[in-house]
Amino acid sequence: MCELLAMSANVPTDICFSFAGLIQRGGKTGPHKDGWGITFYEGKGCRTFKDPQPCYRSEIAQLVSRYAIKSEAVISHIRQANSGGVNLENTHPFTRELWGRNLTYAHNGQLDGYHIALQTTSLTAIGSTDSEQAFVWLIEQLREKFGHRKPDNETLFAYLAQLCVAINQFGVFNMILSDGEFVFAYCYNNLHYLTRRAPFGPARLKDADVTIDFTQETTERDIVTVIATAPLTIDERWTKMQSGQWCAFIGGQLIASGQLQAPKVKSHIQSDLKPSTLPAEADKVN
């Protein structure tokens, strides 16, 4: 399976600490050797660093984990390929324009038998992954439903969640999505989140021998939420999302959430439930 990482914060915050943990799973403590990507928002603008190489030994990943880009919204993904070759056009996150903003998305899971149901007419996927096809379908549905104007967040999130359930019918679908203001997460089986706020304390990474004392790095007003496939630290209390649950964060705070009935997914793609520290199964799950 692949691993997702997202951040929402009320002040521009660097994600170096979490990313340093994540990249260890990119071919070292985890099997996700088939590329990685990270998108940082600065207002409406965003920039993405990506590489089809394993991230634990990627020079660009080293730069990203060293060079403290501060952002209020981040979407990241490390990949273990199942659908689509290992190349740049299949490397998450994917970004498309919607309502004059960059919409960025990453997916963990595997879809099957979706080609007819998730066909698109106005947008075309560039790569060959199930993930990107689901993304362009999702945008096309949003455009068809709401036209050229973004609805209010409450309406948007409720409809997004319905679309996620519709995609989820075709297989394992955990996803994170941001427009730079909100960060939205939908869980089928494997997403956790953690909100850090005062009083801050120390935290230790699970995947690398790194400890940080957030009291040194933050002010009392800072609120930062990190979303990840599996908890990144060993001494903080992560919330496990439920199957069919969605959460939306703005400025680090949970501003809306809901619980839908997740579809039953066929057992041959349930291998995604395995913990990330198990050895890789060849090309099984995205």
Next chain:
Amino acid sequence: MCELLAMSANVPTDICFSFAGLIQRGGKTGPHKDGWGITFYEGKGCRTFKDPQPCYRSEIAQLVSRYAIKSEAVISHIRQANSGGVNLENTHPFTRELWGRNLTYAHNGQLDGYHIALQTTSLTAIGSTDSEQAFVWLIEQLREKFGHRKPDNETLFAYLAQLCVAINQFGVFNMILSDGEFVFAYCYNNLHYLTRRAPFGPARLKDADVTIDFTQETTERDIVTVIATAPLTIDERWTKMQSGQWCAFIGGQLIASGQLQAPKVKSHIQSDLKPSTLPAEADKVN
């Protein structure tokens, strides 16, 4: 004014040498201090490094000029802002999907009075530059003309050139555009290109004390074209493009070109004609 740089090659080639020259103009030998960006294609996929900081002291630009990403098509831009604030969403190049490919674009010049003529309905600019608005208008025109299928290159380039002339009516418009296969350039007043092929020789940068011997870096079959606002080397013969001229390159070779009548542009935006080594005029030309 800003500076454009593009490359088309028949084998994956790194652009480190040319980029090392270009970044000196990003606040050091040239006044283009308002950000920079570079897009590398690998097949249909591409990745963009961008920064709203001056590139001559950007850590990311240093990585890009050191880390030899090999590509067959590159689009790059360093910016001196005129239209739109200095921020990430206004930083070139811009990329949008068209016909299942990433289309990447950068513009040198300044447009005026274009807001009604270059309005779009299906696509929305994310930032606030004249450049991005011209780009989304151009894509919308291509979609309206050709629908969801890319026409043959000959038809496409001829129509692209007409669209460039239409945009050019609103001011200085030099542009470079790529879909990863072709690199297309339209010149109003300031574009040069150079094709390197066997027998290769040495070349010396104009903006930095760097010399390269291409015989050490290439094979006999390599063909590489570099397009730039102003020649980057002092000992090679660059071809100056004419006003209204367009050129299309695939695999480093000029495969099509044409000459249209460029519109007369109002004199207040002719300052773009000044050479790049002059001191900056505050926020005058993009």
